[in-house]
Amino acid sequence: MINEAMLTLGKEPSSIRELFAYGLERKAQIGEENVFDFSLGNPNVPAPDAVSAAIRDLSEMPPSSIHGYTPAQGAPSVRTAIADSLNRRFGTDYTMNNLYLTCGAAASLNICLKALVVPGDEVMVISPFFPEYRVWIEGNGAKLVMVPARESDFQIDVPAVAQAITERTKAVIINSPNNPVGVVYTRETLEQLADALRAADHPIYLMSDEPYRELVYGGKEVPWVPAIYENTIVCYSWSKSLSMPGERIGFLLVPDTVSQANDVYAAICGAGRALGFVCAPALFQKVIERCVDEPTDIAAYESNRTMLTEIMDEAGLEYIEPEGAFYLWVKSPEPDANAFAERAKKHELLLVPSDSFGVTGWVRLGYCVSQQVISGSREAIIALAAEYK
Amino acid sequence: MINEAMLTLGKEPSSIRELFAYGLERKAQIGEENVFDFSLGNPNVPAPDAVSAAIRDLSEMPPSSIHGYTPAQGAPSVRTAIADSLNRRFGTDYTMNNLYLTCGAAASLNICLKALVVPGDEVMVISPFFPEYRVWIEGNGAKLVMVPARESDFQIDVPAVAQAITERTKAVIINSPNNPVGVVYTRETLEQLADALRAADHPIYLMSDEPYRELVYGGKEVPWVPAIYENTIVCYSWSKSLSMPGERIGFLLVPDTVSQANDVYAAICGAGRALGFVCAPALFQKVIERCVDEPTDIAAYESNRTMLTEIMDEAGLEYIEPEGAFYLWVKSPEPDANAFAERAKKHELLLVPSDSFGVTGWVRLGYCVSQQVISGSREAIIALAAEYK
Numbered sequence: 193m194i195n196e197a198m199l200t201l202g203k204e205p206s207s208i209r210e211l212f213a214y215g216l217e218r219k220a221q222i223g224e225e226n227v228f229d230f231s232l233g234n235p236n237v238p239a240p241d242a243v244s245a246a247i248r249d250l251s252e253m254p255p256s257s258i259h260g261y262t263p264a265q266g267a268p269s270v271r272t273a274i275a276d277s278l279n280r281r282f283g284t285d286y287t288m289n290n291l292y293l294t295c296g297a298a299a300s301l302n303i304c305l306k307a308l309v310v311p312g313d314e315v316m317v318i319s320p321f322f323p324e325y326r327v328w329i330e331g332n333g334a335k336l337v338m339v340p341a342r343e344s345d346f347q348i349d350v351p352a353v354a355q356a357i358t359e360r361t362k363a364v365i366i367n368s369p370n371n372p373v374g375v376v377y378t379r380e381t382l383e384q385l386a387d388a389l390r391a392a393d394h395p396i397y398l399m400s401d402e403p404y405r406e407l408v409y410g411g412k413e414v415p416w417v418p419a420i421y422e423n424t425i426v427c428y429s430w431s432k433s434l435s436m437p438g439e440r441i442g443f444l445l446v447p448d449t450v451s452q453a454n455d456v457y458a459a460i461c462g463a464g465r466a467l468g469f470v471c472a473p474a475l476f477q478k479v480i481e482r483c484v485d486e487p488t489d490i491a492a493y494e495s496n497r498t499m500l501t502e503i504m505d506e507a508g509l510e511y512i513e514p515e516g517a518f519y520l521w522v523k524s525p526e527p528d529a530n531a532f533a534e535r536a537k538k539h540e541l542l543l544v545p546s547d548s549f550g551v552t553g554w555v556r557l558g559y560c561v562s563q564q565v566i567s568g569s570r571e572a573i574i575a576l577a578a579e580y581k
Numbered sequence: 582m583i584n585e586a587m588l589t590l591g592k593e594p595s596s597i598r599e600l601f602a603y604g605l606e607r608k609a610q611i612g613e614e615n616v617f618d619f620s621l622g623n624p625n626v627p628a629p630d631a632v633s634a635a636i637r638d639l640s641e642m643p644p645s646s647i648h649g650y651t652p653a654q655g656a657p658s659v660r661t662a663i664a665d666s667l668n669r670r671f672g673t674d675y676t677m678n679n680l681y682l683t684c685g686a687a688a689s690l691n692i693c694l695k696a697l698v699v700p701g702d703e704v705m706v707i708s709p710f711f712p713e714y715r716v717w718i719e720g721n722g723a724k725l726v727m728v729p730a731r732e733s734d735f736q737i738d739v740p741a742v743a744q745a746i747t748e749r750t751k752a753v754i755i756n757s758p759n760n761p762v763g764v765v766y767t768r769e770t771l772e773q774l775a776d777a778l779r780a781a782d783h784p785i786y787l788m789s790d791e792p793y794r795e796l797v798y799g800g801k802e803v804p805w806v807p808a809i810y811e812n813t814i815v816c817y818s819w820s821k822s823l824s825m826p827g828e829r830i831g832f833l834l835v836p837d838t839v840s841q842a843n844d845v846y847a848a849i850c851g852a853g854r855a856l857g858f859v860c861a862p863a864l865f866q867k868v869i870e871r872c873v874d875e876p877t878d879i880a881a882y883e884s885n886r887t888m889l890t891e892i893m894d895e896a897g898l899e900y901i902e903p904e905g906a907f908y909l910w911v912k913s914p915e916p917d918a919n920a921f922a923e924r925a926k927k928h929e930l931l932l933v934p935s936d937s938f939g940v941t942g943w944v945r946l947g948y949c950v951s952q953q954v955i956s957g958s959r960e961a962i963i964a965l966a967a968e969y970k
Contacts, residue, residue, distance in 0.1 A: 202851030302857030438863025462591030468691030474827025
């Protein structure tokens with residue numbers, strides 16, 4: 193009677209959210225300090241003081257000037273501030289007309305897909321990949337085409353991408369710094385990818401999903417993708433960089449160099465309207481205008497990364513050293529990552545099995561958690577690993 | 582190449598938004614005080630002090646407790662506060678499990694439609710109706726079936742609704758207090774509608790779109806629709822009642838009495854996920870928790886209504902006396918409302934022609950504007966009407 197596809201989606205929540213819900217229940221049973229919950233990507237570093245200060249300032253202003261509708265694309269002054277900031281950082285010359293503000297990265301990605309694809313199109317993703325990509329790609333009637341990352345270093349396997357291109361390939365989604373692996377795509381990788389995409393006999397859009405752009409360690413370069421491949425649309429969110437994932441604020445950037453740029457931008461406006469977004473939250477648009485150059489505090493994540501990788505070394509578990517984002521990708525000591533994650537639960541360790549990311553045999557640990565969770569998890573991780581010795 | 586339907590939607594913005602954009606341009610040319618802009622439903626009454634105070638208070642709290650992800654359905658404490666408030670007002674016994682928080686009424690409506698309909702279904706609307714209904718109904722693959730309101734008083738023409746029901750009728754959308762006409766559906770109308778829907782040989786959902794519930798004049802009763810028809814889903818938004826349309830916060834209420842209530846709620850969760858909403862803006866969820874019983878300030882709208890209807894009387898223009906909301910529905914003195922609205926523009930009057938609301942021969946004036954706009958418009962309205970004498 194009702195829409196079965198939506199019912200299925202609603203009844204089978206993402207494995208990440210499911211594990212998170214289990215964790216909440218378990219914490220209520222045995223105490224928060226006894227559950228080592230690495231399930232979510234909910235930043236534990238608080239939003240910077242500048243965000244709270246901006247909110248306080250704005251709350252003193254005439255409410256009608258703050259809480260009213262903005263244009264669907266976002267307030268002009270906010271879009272201009274973002275364009276100026278990008279131009280300062282990347283030597284570009286964007287204007288507000290290249291920017292469309294969204295309710296976060298999920299909205300950015302789904303709006304962009306809805307604007308671009310028609311049923312039967314193919315959209316390529318690099319596995320392992322963020323599981324909701326599948327929901328949005330297939331929800332818009334396109335086919336998800338999965339290309340595994342290079343096994344040695346989890347960079348993009350460009351020859352495999354080139355081979356997977358067909359006449360129906362509409363777009364490729366990349367995510368760097370990467371969730372779940374933590375890899376940052378090198379300039380060389382991106383240049384090779386650009387060449388492969390340009391070699392196709394029709395324009396292929398590159399959707400660069402960048403919520404972790406500012407979260408990198410040791411000054412690692414995160415190349416500005418539109419400067420490498422002209423047909424790039426940037427899908428951004430401040431959820432992680434300013435630690436406010438609940439506020440739903442991000443953007444789509446359509447550079448003038450994009451194929452049919454004006455039409456793509458117009459179709460994005462149409463898709464936002466069709467999906468029911470109306471405008472990005474108005475107060476947080478204005479918070480962004482004031483905080484667009486606020487630095488991201490990565491010190492806590494960096495120290496968490498060190499602590500957690502040292503524990504893994506001690507436990508003898510294999511992992512990929514993250515260059516960015518706040519996830520540790522750990523090899524399951526048995527082929528079935530679900531079985532490993534179930535066994536981990538007995539040690540009160542909540543790890544996300546890799547299957548929903550499109551690969552088998554790994555688990556993801558989100559280390560955007562307190563130091564107590566990490567130090568507390570040490571014995572559990574060592575005991576878990578010992579079961580496989 | 583890209584999605585043509587989205588391109589068309591994006592290139593042909595709603596006539597309301599288009600007129601609003603024209604108004605901004607015109608104000609820049611000849612001064613804000615010389616343009617009488619009745620195009621939008623952007624409340625001019627500021628958000629209550631309690632909203633600003635709540636925002637200020639929340640900005641003093643630990644940011645992680647405020648700006649993090651909430652469950653997709655909304656924070657439990659917020660949903661409980663809303664359920665409690667509804668229960669106090671309407672003698673119901675809802676719990677947080679009946680509520681799903683949304684990014685405003687547009688999201689509420691589109692999520693609900695996506696959860697309910699399958700391609701080929703029919704969704705009924707009462708004309709004149711809010712133009713975006715068409716975008717969301719057709720965008721979800723359903724057919725919009727338009728039933729004109731009763732000519733005498735713009736109440737629902739229930740016999741016409743009954744006659745329009747087919748085996749594919751999945752839902753009926755009603756909007757009371759009504760945009761654009763300002764009518765409030767009586768208990769009698771709703772009881773007759775309920776009987777007509779119950780007489781169908783399959784369950785028909787009634788989607789009650791209620792952003793104007795609190796905006797009524799003279800203590801007019803706005804009946805609680807789920808108490809009259811068991812198969813009602815309420816689509817709510819605080820955009821108008823708390824004057825914060827830019828903040829995108831509202832809810833869907835699925836009472837237990839709704840046909841397949843658990844599945845409908847699950848499908849709503851699925852639809853929100855598929856559309857990319859993730860969760861309603863977190864700070865404003867918490868603002869609502871604190872302001873859910875805040876009264877709506879309708880005094881300014883009531884005085885605007887009086888001023889504007891007096892001007893119409895003086896000009897000799899026919900209109901429907903609004904019982905609620907903040908729109909005046911005025912009969913065009915020539916059959917073509919677009920021609921009338923164009924002529925109005927020459928007097929710097931921005932009126933929305935009725936065609937996009939599904940009827941011909943009327944214009945809508947949003948009187949959620951300053952008193953200066955209304956008093957300033959007097960001469961222009963009288964001069965415009967005089968052209969038809």
